[in-house]
Amino acid sequence: GTHHALDALSQEGLSEEPVQQQDQTDAAGNNGGGGSGYWEAGQAKMKKQQQRRRKKPMVASVETDDDGNEGEDDDGMDNGNGGGGGMGTERQREHPFIVTEPGEVARGKKNGLDYLFHLYEQCREFLLQVQTIAKDRGEKCPTKVTNQVFRYAKKSGASYINKPKMRHYVHCYALHCLDEDASNALRRSFKERGENVGSWRQACYKPLVNIACRHGWDIDAVFNAHPRLSIWYVPTKLRQLCHLERNNAVAAAAALVGGGISCTGSSTSGRGGC
Amino acid sequence: GTHHALDALSQEGLSEEPVQQQDQTDAAGNNGGGGSGYWEAGQAKMKKQQQRRRKKPMVASVETDDDGNEGEDDDGMDNGNGGGGGMGTERQREHPFIVTEPGEVARGKKNGLDYLFHLYEQCREFLLQVQTIAKDRGEKCPTKVTNQVFRYAKKSGASYINKPKMRHYVHCYALHCLDEDASNALRRSFKERGENVGSWRQACYKPLVNIACRHGWDIDAVFNAHPRLSIWYVPTKLRQLCHLERNNAVAAAAALVGGGISCTGSSTSGRGGC
DNA sequence: AGAAGGACCAGTGGTCCGTA
């Protein structure tokens, strides 16, 4: 196993490299294509895969069956180092995220938030490709980033994309889409205060709940109205927070109108102020 | 077990009665409400449940947990005959469908096609109720007739509704929605020729494929554009037929333009005549 | 034979928790 000095450098992205980025892109006619130049050129590709101790065969369920065609090569999934049976290679985890300002590149073995958001854009591109393929084959066409899309991403070499991670930060990406200024301000503030990623992530909920409030508490409608956000499932926790806040607002409004008890059906269509 | 003489009468519907039709209707504020008076008044309710030999406990997984509230009573699922543990009661199957003309009531132990289509309307009403409940609770809201909706229908007493049946005839209902005249004509023709339900069902595919052709072969778009049809998944076989026909049409168009071989990228945007 | 539907199954959405 190689263990380069490169390892120590800033490397937004990967411990495992995003191999054959081009291959997957032209797999379905190069649709989309917008806005990925920076990361692909500057960051992701300059790093070789590194390997550490082993633990499992790891390359077990390769899933070569489903759609091994469409112009992408099929065995490139594990990039050109190990060869053979896949034994002995150990994938490294992605570097953890840190709170970075907009435009800031993370140093050390860390990844920044621009890179995080870029992963969502990549998933969108993978979805577009899956959709193109599905339409071409006359199969049912996903409208969201589904398991199938994650599988496709992995098969296309984007092994650094995985479902738990993407679902974990969806609402952070949502804020970035819906109110970039607020998102940027939050990042700067949390970076300045030296907060970790977890607390920044937590803090992203509140402004989203406020946005939902301004849209009649319909968080699904908020997501669906945004072209890049509509392909993501609304996270359960965000949905629950919106529901709770709506109930609070309704109760507060009711308390204002009546005194508490016998108040005939106030349909409270007004905002409580969000 | 009771075995009435009523048994021999015409009874669109049921062997098992659609109990508590009212209960489920006002469960979520009586939305929809259009177009079900005929069947509910005339047919479905006039029949008592009959029971035959036993085979299984049958009332095993009653699913009382999920949402046993919202104004519908919870134990009415098995209607007021058996009582106790549910042992000893044996549900009868629905009577088989026969090809009937529009407006015609099936005689004997048969069900007609108006009744079949009415079941789709009922499912839509159940979906609307499930949606209302979900929105009220701040849970994710189904846009299609899902397993959850079938479960809700069953719980509401509509034990004659089940997934395999509804999925089996979806495309027949689609034709009824999209071109009622053509659907009616087909029914009359197949009735006159004494065809059975299976061959009528098969014959429903072709006119749908033609409709898809007129809409650029996008059968999903055709379904989604129709308010009552959009809640149903496009059946796999219909999707496949449309895809096959599209390929045929493209090939035919290509053959017309070129002689067969070297014809530079004809993008064939024209219709072949559908 | 023709038809209704219980019940199964592969792959889904969702996220926990063993891992580093």
Place this chain on the structure above:
DNA sequence: AGAAGGACCAGTGGTCCGTA
């Protein structure tokens, strides 16, 4: 400790095939 992600699980879409 904070965080990444393999892997699990309940419930889904889909429909077969034992049943009547």
